[in-house]
Amino acid sequence: MLTVPAVRRALDALATPEQKANAEASFKGVLPFLGVKGPELDACFKAHAGQLAAMTPADRFAFALAALDQEPAELRHVGILTLSRDVKRLPAGWLQALRPLL
Numbered sequence: 001m002l003t004v005p006a007v008r009r010a011l012d013a014l015a016t017p018e019q020k021a022n023a024e025a026s027f028k029g030v031l032p033f034l035g036v037k038g039p040e041l042d043a044c045f046k047a048h049a050g051q052l053a054a055m056t057p058a059d060r061f062a063f064a065l066a067a068l069d070q071e072p073a074e075l076r077h078v079g080i081l082t083l084s085r086d087v088k089r090l091p092a093g094w095l096q097a098l099r100p101l102l
Contacts, residue, residue, distance in 0.1 A: 002051040004066045014040045034072045
């Protein structure tokens with residue numbers, strides 16, 4: 001099963017110090033970044049699509065919450081992308097589960 005630490009390792013391999021500095025400068029240091037460009041992040045997410053598809057909707061939702069609860073913006077983006085896959089199948093009370101993370 002796909003885990004947030006596994007995705008973090010994949011993103012760490014794509015990160016560059018230059019992109020990290022640029023992204024953090026754009027957000028004025030408010031949000032930490034790993035340093036992965038958008039297209040590379042999307043490709044990494046797509047590379048894990050098969051593992052996500054094999055998960056139950058409840059497991060995907062738990063994975064998305066775990067990703068959203070991480071500091072680097074790229075992992076939060078993975079959480080958002082995961083939620084968007086199941087936008088029509090989110091569990092009852094999903095907004096309350098997200099509230100502490102927002």
